[in-house]
Amino acid sequence: MKKLLILILAAFALAVQAQNPTPQQILRAIDQNLTSTTVKSTSRMVINSRRSTRTVASINYSRGNTDFYTEYTSPPRDKGTKMLKQGNSLWIYDPNTQRTVQISGNMLRQSVMGSDLSYEDFMEESSLLEQYTAALEGDLTYEGRDCWKLLLTAKSNRISYPSKRIYVDKARNVPLYEEWFARSGRLLKTIKASNVTRIGSRWYPRRVVFKDELKQGRGTEYIVDSIEFDVPIPASIFSRTQLGN
Amino acid sequence: MEDKLVVISKMSKAFPTGEGDFLALKNINLSFAKGEFSGIVGPSGSGKTTMLNIIGSLDSQTEGEVKVMGYEIKELSSKQAADLRSRHLGFIFQTYNLLPVYTVYENVEFPLLLLSMSKEERHKAVMQALEWLGLTDKIKSRPAQLSGGQCQRVAIARAMVKQPGLVLADEPTANLDTENSLHILDMMKKLNQELGTSFIFSTHDQKVIDYLRRVIRLVDGEVVSDDTKAR
Amino acid sequence: MFDFILKGIFRDRSRFLFPIIIISAGVSLMVFFLSFMDGYIESMIRQNARFETGHVKIVTKAYNELISQKPYDLGFLDNQEELDVWKTEYPQFDWAERITFGAILDKADSLGNSLSQGQVMGFALDLIGGDLEIRNLRLKETMAKGRLPLAPGEILLSDRTFEAMQLQLGDSLMLLGSTADGSMAFAQVVIIGTVVFGYEALDRGGIIMDLEDARSFLDMPGGSAEVLGFLRSDSYNDKEIKKLTTAFNDKYSTEDEYSPLMLSLSDQNGLGYILWITDFTFLMMSLVFILILGIVLWNSGLMSGIRRYGEFGIRLAIGEEKKHIYRSLILESLCIGTIGSLIGLLLGFIFSYPLSIWGLDMSQYGKTSTMVFENVIRTKLSIGIFITSFIPGICASLLGTALAGTAIYKRQTSQLFKELEQ
Known part of the structure; x- marks a missing residue:
């Protein structure tokens, strides 16, 4: 009788384990859902500063996790400004002075276009699995969706945010809410994703609100107007010569 | 009894010492009448100066009564004692004790500043006192410019300027030569006779003793004799 | 007696x-x-008054809340008419507008690649319109090399930064910052002289720029971060000035967080x-x-x-x-x-x-x-x-x-x- 009971309990535990993916499996699933070999998108950034609200539109290209190119299309003052990221380097091109400036060091912590995002945030490698180890803190319902609650800890101290807490939509593998922390444990940024829509085989959030918790203001809204995955992008897009053209 | 300036009865004075009280004056009974020219005579340590201090309200007795001009010394507050000294008593010292920074005139004028007198009244009184003592030609001199005899004359003028009822003179001739001593004594006697001021000396100088009309001998704090010469 | x-x-x-x-x-x-x-x-x-506080200083209420951070994005925009009114109303002062901002100074090689960069603190003041600010900052006395800016685009740089970045007088550099509304700001500037500030934070990377150049760089037409008033008599009486600032604030300061607020010298920098x-x-x-x-x-x-x-x-x-x-x-x-x-x-x-x-x-x-x-x-x-x-x-x-x-x-x-x- 006793043996039977142990057998039943063991079988039950195995069943639970089969139902619950490991935290690493959840991260892999997110990476698979959100990254691809190439991405082309058009987006708008609605920046709610203390004094005004402005919208900055751009066309964006990315290749893998390392290369990223953005060209601003409006407003007029910012039109033609380009930003290129290659590996760990970031360049900005100003059409008025026709000069390219490399952004490095402390400047990377500055806000991009007055938004709640820093250059460093743009520089982040997008693969969570490569950067963080995860621990499952449980599950919860967020905005009506069943979510995993994970605590991520950076694998290397070169990563900008040493820890993050994320709520991941169980069914769609999309993080819906994130908290990014400093080494001291202070909350630096919160990210809320919404308008999760199906694009091909993926689920993708079309609207993300970034809030710098150290700044006054109502946060920055990032709206993806169009997005295409795995489209052919000429290599020249990610070269520095492209910036001056 | 009204003629008595000073009445001392059963008066004793003790000073505390390391080995108990030292009795400086023992059961003194004395009185001094107005116009007396008397002296307390005795060797050093006999209690002469202590007696003079008590009569001068600079100290007070331990026991008994001491009445000066009707005031009981022991009962006087410091203000009342000062008042008694400033109005009714004059002091003459062995070492003159003139104020060196002031002139003869100012030294003599000083006691009058404590009595509310006008400048004119003071001037009159000072000049009169200086005349008595034959010092009118020295009014602008400072004590350092005077001889010992002249200094003591200034001290007498200072004691006499307010015309006190009683002058207490403590060894007034001790620092003077014979000629000056006699001169000073003559002057005091003259003032005693002309103004009726009483003098009580404390002395062991024979020259002074010869001038006194009444001699009270003190030995170890006790009165051993009290003799009055016939006039 | x-x-x-x-x-x-x-x-x-x-x-x-x-x-x-x-x-x-x-x-x-x-x-x-x-x-x-x-x-x-x-x-x-x-x-201190000449360098930073003025005998009085007018800022927006929003700017004042974060005044230690010098948030030029909360400064005055296009307020020349208002300023003219204040000038007539308070003739005992000489007025000067200033903007302080942070930026990156970038030196490129012949191909346009960044050779060296320095983080700089910009001081924008009226250098070309008159000599009030030149006297206030003792620019003539504290210049180490070169001359004062005479034309748009010419700037002065901290002597130490100039040496650290191995620059030459006449070098054309790129200034990179952000405009008052957060856009990227770029400006081409020419180093025409160097100065010794005598203030560690600024000697580490201060630049002095003409106000009009800064307005265009930071996209603040007719605006400024701070309006400083300097008493013509130069004799400061804290009580009198406090009365004056109270009167000004009663008159001009409203609920609007961008309405002006006048501060006295003693209100600032712990001078009180x-x-x-x-x-x-x-x-x-x-x-x-x-x-x-x-x-x-x-x-x-x-x-x-x-x-x-x-x-x-x-x-x-x-x-x-x-x-x-x-x-x-x-x-x-x-x-x-x-x-x-x-x-x-x-x-x-x-x-x-x-x-x-x-x-x-x-x-x-x-x-x-x-x-x-x-x-x-x-x-x-x-x-x-x-x-x-x-x-x-x-x-x-x-x-x-x-x-x-x-x-x-x-x-x-x-x-x-x-x-x-x-």
């Missing part, structure tokens, strides 16, 4: 000479130190605290002065008291009360204190006056000219300084005598009288 005391003092050299020398020396030193300190503080405040500390230090110095001099005079009073026991004895015998003698001693010390203090004031004036005219040139002691401190420190003589020095002189004299005089009370009257016989 008073005549009598006065005669006593002046005929007895030992009675007055030492105390008068001590008091007059103390008072003259006090005049000198206080006037020097006052001059120094005033110079510091004056320079410095002013308070200065007053407190003066008070402390006076008290220490009274105490030290009081102790010295107490001692000399005791010495002279011992010498004068004979006098006190005879005075008691003649019929003066101890209280009366004590009072007369106090009166003597008051006379000595007054005379000593008056002499001290005169001597102090003689020492300090030349320095108030010609000043002390600190640069001759190897100090480099800086924007934050003036080279020449002048003493500042005022009625206040004379009073602050005079009163302690008298108090010290009174204190010394009051303490020394108590010895009279400790002696028995008969004791004093006995001493006469010795």
